[in-house]
Structure formats: structure tokens, C-alpha cells
Amino acid sequence: MPEQSSGVGSTVPLLASRLVAPPPPEPVVLRPRLLRRLDSGTDGPVTLVRAPAGWGKTTLLAAWARAAASAPTWLSVETGDTATRLWSYLAAALGATDLPADRPDHLERLAAAVAGRDRPVVLVLDDLHRVTEPAALAGLEFLLRHAAQRLRLLVAARVDPALPLHRWRLRGELTEIDADELAFTTDEVADLLTTHGVAVPPASVPTLRERTGGWPAGLCLAALAARAAADPAAVLTGFGGEQPDVAGYLRDEVLAELPGDDVDLLRRLAVTGTVCDDLVMALTGPTGGEGRLADLARSTGFLHPDGLRPGWYRCQPLLADLLRADLAKLPDGQLRELHSRAAGWYAEQGQPADALRHALAAGDWDHATDLLLVGWPELVPYDPEPAGPPPPAPPVDRVDRDPELALAFAVDRARSADPSAAGHLRAAVAAARELPTPRRDRLRWLVAALEVALARLGGDPTAVRAAAARLRTLTGPPAGPVEAPRSGPVDASRSGDASRSVDASRSGDVLRSGSGDPRSGAADRADGHLVAGTADALADLSEGDLPGAGTAFDRLSAAARQAGRTRTELLCRSRAALAAAWHGRLREAEQGARETLGGPVTPADRSHAYLALAVVALYRDRPGEAEADLARADGPGYDPTVAAVAAFCRAQLRHDPAAAQRALAGARHRLADRPRAGALADRLLAAEADHCAARGDPATARELLESAVSTANPELAVARARVEVHAGDPGAARRALPPWDAPDADRWPVPVRLDAGLLDALLARRAGDTRRVGRVVEQVLELAVADGHRRVLTRAVPGVRDVLAEHLDSGTAHWAFVTDLLGDGDPPGAGEPVRYGEGPGRGLDEPLTERELTILRYLQSILSNVEIASELSLSVNTVKTHVRNIYRKLDATRRREAVRRARELHLI
Numbered sequence: 001m002p003e004q005s006s007g008v009g010s011t012v013p014l015l016a017s018r019l020v021a022p023p024p025p026e027p028v029v030l031r032p033r034l035l036r037r038l039d040s041g042t043d044g045p046v047t048l049v050r051a052p053a054g055w056g057k058t059t060l061l062a063a064w065a066r067a068a069a070s071a072p073t074w075l076s077v078e079t080g081d082t083a084t085r086l087w088s089y090l091a092a093a094l095g096a097t098d099l100p101a102d103r104p105d106h107l108e109r110l111a112a113a114v115a116g117r118d119r120p121v122v123l124v125l126d127d128l129h130r131v132t133e134p135a136a137l138a139g140l141e142f143l144l145r146h147a148a149q150r151l152r153l154l155v156a157a158r159v160d161p162a163l164p165l166h167r168w169r170l171r172g173e174l175t176e177i178d179a180d181e182l183a184f185t186t187d188e189v190a191d192l193l194t195t196h197g198v199a200v201p202p203a204s205v206p207t208l209r210e211r212t213g214g215w216p217a218g219l220c221l222a223a224l225a226a227r228a229a230a231d232p233a234a235v236l237t238g239f240g241g242e243q244p245d246v247a248g249y250l251r252d253e254v255l256a257e258l259p260g261d262d263v264d265l266l267r268r269l270a271v272t273g274t275v276c277d278d279l280v281m282a283l284t285g286p287t288g289g290e291g292r293l294a295d296l297a298r299s300t301g302f303l304h305p306d307g308l309r310p311g312w313y314r315c316q317p318l319l320a321d322l323l324r325a326d327l328a329k330l331p332d333g334q335l336r337e338l339h340s341r342a343a344g345w346y347a348e349q350g351q352p353a354d355a356l357r358h359a360l361a362a363g364d365w366d367h368a369t370d371l372l373l374v375g376w377p378e379l380v381p382y383d384p385e386p387a388g389p390p391p392p393a394p395p396v397d398r399v400d401r402d403p404e405l406a407l408a409f410a411v412d413r414a415r416s417a418d419p420s421a422a423g424h425l426r427a428a429v430a431a432a433r434e435l436p437t438p439r440r441d442r443l444r445w446l447v448a449a450l451e452v453a454l455a456r457l458g459g460d461p462t463a464v465r466a467a468a469a470r471l472r473t474l475t476g477p478p479a480g481p482v483e484a485p486r487s488g489p490v491d492a493s494r495s496g497d498a499s500r501s502v503d504a505s506r507s508g509d510v511l512r513s514g515s516g517d518p519r520s521g522a523a524d525r526a527d528g529h530l531v532a533g534t535a536d537a538l539a540d541l542s543e544g545d546l547p548g549a550g551t552a553f554d555r556l557s558a559a560a561r562q563a564g565r566t567r568t569e570l571l572c573r574s575r576a577a578l579a580a581a582w583h584g585r586l587r588e589a590e591q592g593a594r595e596t597l598g599g600p601v602t603p604a605d606r607s608h609a610y611l612a613l614a615v616v617a618l619y620r621d622r623p624g625e626a627e628a629d630l631a632r633a634d635g636p637g638y639d640p641t642v643a644a645v646a647a648f649c650r651a652q653l654r655h656d657p658a659a660a661q662r663a664l665a666g667a668r669h670r671l672a673d674r675p676r677a678g679a680l681a682d683r684l685l686a687a688e689a690d691h692c693a694a695r696g697d698p699a700t701a702r703e704l705l706e707s708a709v710s711t712a713n714p715e716l717a718v719a720r721a722r723v724e725v726h727a728g729d730p731g732a733a734r735r736a737l738p739p740w741d742a743p744d745a746d747r748w749p750v751p752v753r754l755d756a757g758l759l760d761a762l763l764a765r766r767a768g769d770t771r772r773v774g775r776v777v778e779q780v781l782e783l784a785v786a787d788g789h790r791r792v793l794t795r796a797v798p799g800v801r802d803v804l805a806e807h808l809d810s811g812t813a814h815w816a817f818v819t820d821l822l823g824d825g826d827p828p829g830a831g832e833p834v835r836y837g838e839g840p841g842r843g844l845d846e847p848l849t850e851r852e853l854t855i856l857r858y859l860q861s862i863l864s865n866v867e868i869a870s871e872l873s874l875s876v877n878t879v880k881t882h883v884r885n886i887y888r889k890l891d892a893t894r895r896r897e898a899v900r901r902a903r904e905l906h907l908i
Contacts, residue, residue, distance in 0.1 A: 014088060014089060014092050017076075018075060018076045018078065018089060019074060019075060019076075019089070019092060019093050020074055021061070021062040021065040021066065021074050021124070022058060022062055022076070023062075024059060024062055024063060024066075025059060025220075027195035027196060028059065028063065028195070029188060029191050029192045029195055030063060031060065031063075031188060032873075033185075033624075033627050034060055034064075034177065034181065034182070035060075035063065035064050035067060035873075036624075036870060036873065037175070037177055037181070037624075038060075038061075038064045038154065038177075039064075039869075039873070039874070039875045040175065040869075040875055040876060041154070041175030041177070042072075042122050042152045042154060042875065043875045043876060043877040044152070044172075044173050044174070044175055045144060045149070045151070045152060045153065045168065045173045045174075046144070046152075046153045046155065046163075046168050046173060046174050046175070047152075047153070047154045047155065047174075047175040047176075047177070048155050048157070048160075048161075048165070048174060048175070048176050048177070049061065049154070049155065049156045049157075049177045049182075050156075050157055050158070050159065050160060050176065050177070050178050050179075051158070051178060051179040051182050051301045052158050052179070052253075052254060052257075052299075052300055052301035052302065053158065053217070053249075053253035053254060053257075054215060054216060054217030054218070054249065054253060054254075055179050055182045055183075055215065055216055055217070055301060056182055056216035056217075057126070057156040057157075057182070058126055058127075058156060059216075060182070061124055061126060061154065061156055065124060068122075070119075070122075072121075072122035072123065072124050072154065073093045073094060073121055073122065073123045073124065074093065074124045074126070075089050075090065075093045075123070075124065075125055075126070076126045076127060077125055077126060077127045077128050077130045077131055078127075078130060079130045080130075081130060081131055081133075081136065082133055082136065083133050083135040083136035083139055086131065086136045086139075086140075087106055087107070087110070087139065090110065090123075090143075091106075091110060093123065094110065094113065094114060094121065094123070096109075096110055096113045107139050107142055107143060108146070110143060111142070111143050111146040111147050112146075114143070114147040114148075114150050114151050115146070115147050115148035115150050116150075117150045119150075120149065120150045120151065120152050121150060121151060121152070122152040122154060123151060123152065123153055123154065124154045124155075124156075125140075125153065125154070125155045125156070126156045127156060127157065127158075128155045128156065128157045128161050129157040129158045129159050129161060131161070134162060137161060137162045137163055140153075140163065141163055141164060158257075158301075159298065159299055160298065178301070179301035179302075179304070180304060180632075181628070181631075182214075182216065183213060183214025183215065183216075183631065184209065184212075184214040184215075184216060184219055185209070185214065185627075185630065185631040185634055186205055186206050186209050186634040187650065188214075189205050189206075189208055189209045189214070189219060190202075190205045192219055192220070192223055193205065193208075193223055193226070196223040196224070196226075196227050197227060198223055198226045198227050198232050198236075199232065200226070200232050200233045200236055201233055204233050204236045204237060206634060206638075207236070207237060208222060208236045208239065209634050210317070210603075210634070211236075211239055211240065211317055211318070212239070212317065212318055213304075213316040213317050213318065214631070214634070215316060215318065217249060218246060218318050221243070221245045221246055221249070222235070222236055222239045224245075225239070225243070225245070240317075240318065240321040241317070241318035241319060241320065241321025241322035241323075241325070242321055242322060242325050246318055246322075247322050247325075250318065250319055250322050251322075254300060254302060254319065257299075258296075258299065258300065262292075262296060262299075265280070265284065265292065265296070266296065266300075266315070266319075266323055267323045267326050267327060268283050268284055268327075268338060269283065269315065269323075270315060270319075270320050270323030270324050270326075270327055271283065271324075271327060271335075271338045271339060271342055271358075272342050272354070272358075273314060273315060273320060274306050274312060274313065274314040274315075275293060275312070275313055275314075275315075276293070276309075276311045276312045276313070277291070277292075277293060277311055278345070279342070279345055280292070280293065282341050282342070282344070282345040283338055283341055283342060283345075293311070293313050294311075296313075297313055301316075302315060302316040302319045303315060303316070304316065307596075307597035307598065307599075307601055307606055307609075308594055308597035308598045309597070309598055309599070309600070324389075336361075336362045336363060337362075339358040339359075339361040339362035340358070340359075340362040340364060342354070342355075342358040343355045343356075343357075343358035343359040343361075343362055343364065343367060346358065347359075347367075347371065349600075350566060351566075351567075351600050352371050352374075352375030352378050352379055352567075353378060353379055353381075353415065353567065354600075355367075355371055356368055356371045356372065356375075356379060356408060356411065356412055357391070357412055357415075359371060360391040360392075360394075360408070360409060360412055361391040361392075363391075363392065365394055365398050365402070365405050368394075368405060368408045368409075369402055369404045369405045369408055371408065372404055372405075372407060372408040372411065372446070373404060376411075376446055376449060376527075377449075377527040377528075377530060377531055377563075377565055377568065378565055378566070378567040378568065379411050379415075380411070380449050380450065380452065380453045380531050381411065381414050381415035381453045381456075381457065382453065382456050382534065382535070382538055382571060382604075383456075383457075383602060383603075383604035383605075384415070384416060384417035384457060384604075385415050385416065385602050385603060385604075386416055386417070390412075390413060390416065390418060390420075391409075391412070393409060393424075394406065394409055399427055399428070399431055400431050403427075403428045403429075403430075403431035403432040403435065403443060404428070404443065404446070406424050406425075406427045406428035406431060407424070407425065407428040407443065407446055407447065407450065409424045410422075410423075410424035410425040410427075410428060410450060411450060411453075414450060414453050414454055414457060417457055421450075421454060422454060425447065425450055425451075425454070428443065428447065429443075429447055432444075444474055445471070445474050445475055445528060448467065448470050448471040448474050448528075449471055449528065449531050451467045451470070451471075452464065452467040452468050452471055452531060452532065452535045453535075454467075455467045455535075456535055456538060456539075459542070459639070461539035461540075461542045461543050462539075464535050464536070464538065464539040464542075465535075465536060465539050467535070468531075468532035468533075468535045468536050468539075469532070471528050471531060471532045472528065472529060472532050474528070475525045475528030475529065476525055477525070526563070527563070527565075530556065530559055530560060530563065530565065530568060531568075533552065533556050533559075534556055534568055534571065534572060536552070537549050537552035537553050537556060537572070537575070538575075540552060540676070541575060541639070541641055541642070542639045542640075542641060542674075543641075543674050543675055543676040543677070544640075544641050544671060544674035544675070544676040544677020544678070544680055544681075545676040545677070546578070546579050546582055546641060546645070546679070546680055547579060547582075547583065547679065548676070549575065549579060550575065550576050550578070550579020550580060550582075550583070551579075553572040553573070553575045553576035553579065554572075554576045556568070556572040557569050557572035557573045557576055560572060566599060566600070567600075567602075570596050570599045570600070570601050570602075570605050571602070571604075571605055573592050573595060573596045574592070574593065574596040574601070574605040574606075574608040574609040574612070575608055576592055577589045577590075577591075577592030577593040577596060577608070577609060577612040578593075578608050578609075578611055578612040578615070578642070578645065580592060580612070581593075581612040581613075581615035581616050581619075582615060582645060582749070583749045583750065584619065584749050584750025584751045584752075584753075584754075584787065584789065585750065585787060586616045586619060586620065586750075586787035586788055586789065587786075587787050587788070589612050589613075589615070589616050590612075590613065590616050592609075592612070593609040593610070593612040593613045593616070594609075594613075596608075596609040597609050597610070606632075606633075607633045607634070607638065608633075608642065609633075610629045610630075610632040610633035611629070611630070611633040611642065611645060611646055611649075613629040614626045614627075614629035614630045614633055614646075614649050615645065615649060617629055618649050618652055618653070618791060619751060619787075619788075619789050619790070619791050619792070620788045620789065620790050620791065621790035621791040621794050621795070623653055623867075623870065626649060626653060627653060630646065630649055630650065630653075633646065640670050640671055640674060640677075641671070641674060641677060641680060643667065643670070644667045644668070644670065644671055644677070644680055644681075644684060645680075647663055647664065647666070647667035647684075648664065648667065648683065648684060648687060650663060651663040651664045651667075651687065651691075652687065652791075655870070655871060657691040657692075657694055657695040658691075658695065660687075660691050661688050661691040661692060664684045664685075664687050664688040664691070665684075665688055667684055668681050668684040668685060668688070671684075678713075679713065679715070682708060682713045682715050682716050683715055683749075685704060685705065685708055685716065685719075686705075686715050686716055686718070686719035688704055689701040689702075689704045689705050689719050689720075689722075689723055690719065690722060690723075692704065692723075693722065693723045693726035693727070694726065698723050698724075698726055698727035701723040701726075702720070702723060705719055705720050705723065714738045714745070714748050714752060714756070715748075715749070715752050717736055717737065717738045718737065718738065718740075718752055718755050718756045718759065720736040721733045721734075721736040721737040721756070721759050722755065722759060722797055724736060725759060725762065725763075725797045725798075725799075726797060726798075730763055730766050730767075733759065733763060734763050737756060737759055737760060737763070738756065740753050740756030740757050740760060741757075741776075741779070750783065750787065750789065751789065751791075751792050753783060754780055754783060754784055754789055754792040754793070755792055755796075757776055757777075757779060757780035757783070758777075758780055758792070758793070758796050758797075758800050758803075759797070760772075760776050761773050761776040761777045761780065761800075761803050762797065762799050762800055762803055764776065765799075765802075765803055765806075766799075773803065773806075773807070774807060774810060777803060777804070777807045777812075778807070778812060778813070778814075780793075781812065781813075781814040781817065781818065782813075782814070784817075785814055785817055790821065793821050794821060794863065794864060794867070795863075798860075801822065801896075802896065804818055804821060804822060805822055805896050808822065821864075822895065844889055844890070844905065846889050847889075848885075848886065848889055848907065851882060852882050852885055852886050852889070853907065853908075854872070855868060855872070855879060855882045855883065855886065856886055856898070856899075856902055856907065856908060857908055858871065858872075859883070859886070859895050859898060859899055860899050860908060865879050865880055865883065883895075886898055890902060890905075
């Protein structure tokens with residue numbers, strides 16, 4: 001493309017390279033979920049892709065532009081673009097070079113030219129943050145407002161541009177894609193490594209994703225480093241923010257863009273990892289400033305909201321590495337002071353694990369010991385929580401005098417999955433030999449509790465149960481309900497110095513004398529049983545018994561709440577939520593997961609809670625929401641049981657049945673050595689058979705189901721009935737289908753009961769038993785509505801849509817729900833065309849296009865317009881337009897009428 005003039009009377013050349021999408025980096029990873037988001041966004045006026053440098057904004061937009069059915073108009077914005085310069089380029093981009101930018105009516109004429117287009121034009125503005133002139137942005141908003149809805153803006157920027165985003169957001173006219181969505185998922189990380197030719201063990205992929213936070217630039221740097229290494233897995237495992245390439249990029253592209261005060265604040269915040277305004281003020285004093293975290297999150301993209309806790313943020317791991325390295329260069333006293341302030345704040349907030357880590361880092365041995373003694377049930381680590389380099393080890397003479405200090409250090413090291421934890425544990429046991437009997441006995445309890453944790457971190461359920469049994473034996477029978485925490489409050493007045501005022505239980509004299517000594521272990525017995533019970537439930541989960549573990553976690557969560565053991569409660573609640581979601585109790589699961597995310601959760605608790613929400617979204621047939629929650633759930637720490645649930649979700653969201661079948665088979669085989677994973681494996685097997693049958697291979701589906709160990713499982717029986725329906729053998733389906741309304745069916749997972757009920761109704765309809773059809777469908781709807789189940793209805797076997805449509809016509813208490821399922825619930829004004837013609841018997845005056853015929857075939861299914869759009873990689877509005885044209889050409893007003901008419905004409 002040659003250089004162009006900027007208009008009549010202008011001598012400033014226009015660079016053709018700014019008017020085309022830049023070439024993609026090689027190799028490039030296609031990301032269909034984001035391409036679909038852009039497709040959907042451009043149905044509306046404005047789409048904003050907002051993230052700092054390195055998050056792949058330009059790469060994504062260029063990939064989308066190349067794949068778009070109609071090429072969008074592209075403009076790369078450059079630093080120094082004034083309003084006049086911007087309008088010159090916009091006129092060239094929009095093909096209006098006869099409208100010079102130096103005329104006072106330029107914008108009006110340009111808006112009129114766009115408004116006169118036959119079809120909307122999509123305008124991509126890359127790096128719009130480079131425009132700082134208010135008149136330029138005001139003119140852009142004017143152009144959008146007066147283009148008669150013929151202009152679609154797709155904007156990429158590092159920060160929010162000065163456009164009326166709040167107004168567009170309020171009107172539902174703004175689609176936003178931020179750094180959280182741009183972050184790579186685990187599957188996308190695996191694709192990126194594959195495209196770079198990097199072969200690593202599967203376990204390295206989620207670890208790398210966790211280390212980088214899914215940051216695209218960091219992942220590319222990691223892939224390049226691994227490709228050039230003799231041991232790629234070792235490079236990825238040790239990849240961090242101190243790597244020269246990563247550190248250089250972060251300093252030049254992220255930190256260099258921020259004011260010095262903000263960089264200093266981020267550096268101080270790196271001492272804790274997750275922060276809120278109150279913690280900021282504890283670390284920096286009142287000058288920290290309320291609201292600065294939210295501003296930094298928007299401007300950097302490297303602070304992310306932490307779960308569902310309002311006002312809490314966590315630093316991106318690679319940036320945190322770099323900032324911690326900078327912190328280590330501070331004078332020793334300054335760094336210890338920061339850790340001491342953090343320890344005091346966390347102790348005051350009832351978060352002893354974080355308080356212990358910072359007390360040890362500050363070298364405050366008394367505080368660390370007291371935290372262990374009064375909060376040990378909350379300090380037992382069940383999952384690794386990597387948190388940077390280890391604190392300095394306590395002096396030998398202090399360990400000899402206080403073996404509990406060595407145990408506190410061992411607890412912290414176990415929390416980070418550091419192998420040195422066992423050595424510190426042995427040191428504590430050795431130093432305890434000369435202790436008085438009460439202290440020695442209680443130390444044995446604490447040692448047993450830590451042995452439970454070490455067995456858990458070692459991944460051996462048998463060793464976990466043995467250690468839990470030893471802890472129960474040492475503590476004896478519980479004397480009664482677990483009491484509330486006995487730790488005394490820490491004074492909040494922590495400012496210039498590191499001094500603390502503490503209650504009497506913190507005094508060294510009291511700790512070593514009389515009945516006030518918390519080392520005597522009074523009332524700790526119930527806590528010991530709570531720790532042992534939690535460990536046993538985690539062992540059940542690890543061995544594959546998700547339902548049984550869920551029941552235990554429900555009970556333990558209630559006990560932990562009564563005892564005030566927040567950390568244990570959140571752990572149990574996150575796992576109970578996952579079990580509830582898997583069983584189909586969606587409301588219960590959603591509530592439990594969101595309550596978990598509203599507390600101070602560990603990375604493992606967060607992953608389990610988001611996975612529970614992903615299962616909920618899957619069964620409610622919200623694929624976009626499910627994908628987003630799965631991305632948030634990504635990370636190391638899943639055992640094969642929980643990993644199988646994640647694999648099930650990912651497989652059900654795939655558009656390729658063969659790929660989904662392979663993913664399910666892989667997850668099922670990884671459960672082979674889990675002695676209690678039968679029910680979980682059966683659901684994976686049933687889903688695998690469904691995908692076989694759906695793609696026209698019922699014979700393979702039957703073989704899969706016949707290979708199951710337990711053929712009495714109702715889930716497999718229902719799956720066999722579905723396969724026979726797909727194969728067109730209703731008799732075999734009826735023989736295979738178990739009675740879904742029998743008393744013992746109440747214990748079945750809800751999706752299985754719903755599947756069985758729908759099959760029962762479908763088979764009754766084929767047998768002509770209309771009364772049974774109506775009764776069964778209403779029961780199914782009652783069960784589905786209670787928790788919002790949709791997927792089992794929208795993705796059912798062929799014929800279920802007709803059953804639901806007939807039930808809607810005959811009357812139902814769930815009319816709105818069924819109408820929505822059938823896709824007949826478009827809002828008023830959706831614009832169905834007026835019928836015309838001579839009646840249903842005539843031929844077509846206007847033939848259907850190939851695209852319309854394709855969509856017509858999909859209309860036979862139970863898929864909604866949104867799902868059809870997803871299957872065909874089209875926008876929803878495009879599908880709706882084709883559907884309206886189909887209705888008009890077929891002289892129909894609704895879906896099933898159009899399908900019936902098409903069958904009469906032998907179009908399908």
C-alpha cells in the first residue's frame with residue numbers, strides 16, 4: 001500500500017503500515033475463546049481490550065482481524081497523534097480521503113459518510129492510550145454517536161481511555177476484556193509450549209501457568225528459554241521474575257511507566273503478596289492512601305482482585321519475584337520492620353499462618369512461638385503455599401531453650417513444601433527431651449499434627465490416615481465441642497517502631513507458669529480431632545471418593561465454624577462446594593464457593609472454589625462463565641480426583657467430540673490407581689460414551705460401557721439408554737433405563753436423574769403414553785428449576801426439544817423456563833418478520849442460502865441461538881439474522897414450525 005495524502009491541502013504523508021494489522025509473531029497460538037468474545041463484542045458499539053504491555057492485545061486483535069469474515073478497518077495509534085492527525089488517518093482508513101481533516105465540518109461529514117454505509121464498519125484502534133489530546137477522544141465519541149449505528153469500535157489500550165465508558169457500560173453497550181481474560185489458561189499454555197517445540201512433562205504446564213499468572217509475554221520468554229535449554233522442564237520449574245529477560249521487560253515496560261511513589265509502594269507491598277488498604281497503611285503508614293490499590297490495579301494490570309474479597313489484591317507472581325529481589329537490597333532493619341508490621345496486622349486479623357511467616361522473617365522468635373502455641377490448629381498446612389525464599393533459621397540456643405520455635409519453623413517450611421521441614425521437626429523432638437512433662441506431652445501432640453501435614457504433602461493417603469490416627473490416640477477422646485480460638489488480641493497500635501503490646505497470654509513469665517501457660521494444652525483435644533478429621537477427609541478425596549469426602553467436609557466445616565477456625569472452615573467449605581456441584585446441588589455449591597472466595601483463602605482453596613463455580617456454570621449451560629471460572633481455577637495442587645473434575649468440564653466445553661472423548665479417556669485412566677474413584681470414573685466413562693454416540697458411533701459407545709467394572713451404577717445404565725436412543729432402538733433404551741423416580745433414586749446425582757427423566761418422557765412419547773409424558777416432564781422441570789439446571793435439557797438426545805415444545809403448548813407451571821430453553825422467548829421488539837404468502841403448502845419464492853441451510857439443520861436440535869453461534873464461530877446477531885430470514889422464506893413464525901415446513905420441502 002503506497003503512502004497516502006492526508007487530504008486536500010495536506011502535505012503530511014500517511015503511513016500505509018498504520019492502516020493494516022501487523023503481522024503475527026511466530027509461532028502464534030490461536031485462542032478461540034477470546035476470538036468468540038470479540039465476535040460477540042462487535043455486535044455492540046464498543047469493545048475495549050484493556051491491559052498493560054505484554055498481555056497480547058495487538059496479537060489478539062490482529063489474529064481476530066485475519067479470521068474475520070469481513071476484514072475490519074485498522075488503525076495503529078502512535079504517540080503524538082493530535083486530533084487533526086487522527087482524523088486524517090481515520091478518513092483514510094474509512095475510505096473517505098476526500099474529507100480533509102483541516103475543514104471545520106470534517107467530523108460531521110465523516111459521520112455522515114459512515115452512516116450512509118450499507119453495513120456497519122468495524123474500526124480497530126490499537127494503542128489508543130497514546131492519544132492524550134481531549135479533543136481527539138471527544139471527536140471519536142462524537143463520530144460513534146452520529147454514525148447511525150454503522151460504526152463498531154474495537155479499542156486496545158493500556159489504561160481506560162477518556163471516553164464515556166461508564167455511560168456505555170450502564171447501557172450495556174460496552175464489552176470489556178481485561179488482563180484476567182487475556183491471561184493464558186492451562187490448555188493455552190500447553191498449546192504455546194507445543195507451538196514453540198518445547199516438550200515437558202504435563203505437570204510442568206500448570207506450574208508454569210501459576211508462576212507466570214498466565215501473562216503472555218512472560219510465557220513467551222519462558223518458552224524461548226526452555227527451547228534453548230538442555231533440560232526444558234528444569235527451566236520452566238525455576239522460571240521467575242529475576243530472569244534477566246523478564247526483569248528487563250518488567251522494569252522497562254511496566255515499572256518505568258509508573259511514578260516513583262507507586263513503584264516504591266508496590267515494592268513494599270511485595271513483602272506480603274496479597275494486600276488491602278488497611279494492610280497498606282499498616283506497612284507504609286497513613287500516607288499509603290485509600291484507593292491507591294485500585295488505581296494501581298487499573299494502571300498496571302499486575303495487581304489482580306483476590307477472589308471475592310472486596311478491596312483485596314494479589315501481585316502477579318513474576319513482578320512479585322522482581323520486587324522481592326529489590327526488597328532484599330534494603331537495609332536489614334527496614335526489611336525486618338516491614339515483616340514485623342505485617343506479622344502484627346495478620347495476627348490482629350486472626351490469620352496466624354501469615355502472621356507466623358512474617359514473624360519468622362522479622363526474627364521475632366517470641367511472637368512466632370506464641371503464634372504456634374495459641375493457633376496451631378490453623379497452622380497445620382494441608383496444601384503447599386509457595387511464598388518466596390525461606391526466613392532465616394532460628395539460633396540453635398533459642399531452639400534448645402524453646403523447642404516450640406523449631407516446630408514453628410518446621411510448620412512454616414512445610415507450608416512451602418520445603419523438604420527441610422522434616423529436619424526442623426526432628427530438631428524440635430530432640431530439644432524437647434528435657435522439657436517438663438506437660439510441655440513435652442503437648443509438644444508430642446503438635447509434632448503428631450505436623451506429621452499429618454507432612455504425610456498429606458507427601459501425597460500418601462495411607463500415611464495420612466496413620467498419622468491422623470496417631471494424633472487422635474495422643475489427644476484422647478474429645479472433651480466436648482471445639483472451643484473458640486484462645487489467642488489474645490494483638491494491639492493495633494503499630495507505627496514507627498517494632499514494639500508490640502500484648503495481652504497476658506503473650507507474656508514470657510505467664511507462658512511458663514501455672515494454669516495460664518498455653519503450652520499445657522488444656523482444651524486442645526477437640527482441635528486435634530478436627531485436624532485429624534480434616535486430614536482423613538482429604539485422604540478420602542485423594543483416593544477418589546468425592547461424594548464421601550464431601551459429606552465429611554460439610555460436617556467439618558460446621559465444626560470449624562463453631563470453633564472459630566476460619567482457615568480450616570474455608571478449606572472444608574471449598575471442597576464441600578466442589579462435591580455439591582458435582583452432585584448437582586448447584587445453589588448449595590455456588591453459595592459455598594462464593595463464601596469461600598470471600599475469605600482469606602489459600603491458592604488451593606481458591607482453585608477448588610472456582611472449579612466448583614465452573615461445574616455450576618457448566619450445568620447451568622453458561623459456557624463462557626464456565627471457561628472463565630476454569631481459567632481462574634487453573635494452577636498446581638490438584639490431585640487426580642479433582643483434576644478429573646476439571647478435565648470433565650473442559651471436555652464438555654470442547655467443540656470437537658473426538659478431542660473431548662480423548663480428554664475424558666485420559667482423565668479416566670489417570671484414576672485407575674485410585675481405589676475409591678469408581679463413581680467418578682463412571683461419569684467420565686458415561687460422558688465419553690455420549691460423545692461417541694453423538695458423533696454416530698453407538699457401537700464404540702456400547703463397548704465402552706460394557707467395559708465398566710460396575711454395571712449396576714445407575715449413571716452407566718442411563719448412559720446406555722442414551723446410546724440406544726441415539727442408535728434408534730427405543731426398546732433397548734427402555735430395558736436399559738433404571739426407574740428414575742424410585743425411592744433410592746433420590747441419592748443419584750441430580751444430572752443423572754434429570755437425564756433419566758427426560759429419556760423416560762421421550763420413550764413414553766414414542767410409545768404414545770401422552771399422560772405419562774406430561775407427568776414426567778413436569779417432574780423433571782420441577783427438579784431442574786430448583787437448582788437452575790439447563791445443560792441436561794439443552795444438550796439432550798434428539799427429540800427432547802419436541803417433547804418440551806409439546807409440553808409447553810399443553811401447559812406447565814414452568815412456562816417461562818421452558819420458553820427460554822426453547823429459544824422462543826425473544827423480548828418484544830426482537831423483530832420477527834411478518835408472515836406472507838399463500839400458506840404452508842406452497843414452494844419457496846426465495847431459496848435459502850448455504851449458510852441458512854446450515855443453520856436450519858441446527859434448528860432441528862435443542863441448541864439455542866447462542867450455542868449455534870458458538871458451534872459455527874458466528875456472532876449471535878448474525879445467527880438471529882439468518883434465523884429471521886429462514887422464518888421469512890419458510891413462511892414460519894417459530895422454530896419448530898420452520899423445521900416442520902423444511903421437512904415437508906425435503907430441505908432437511
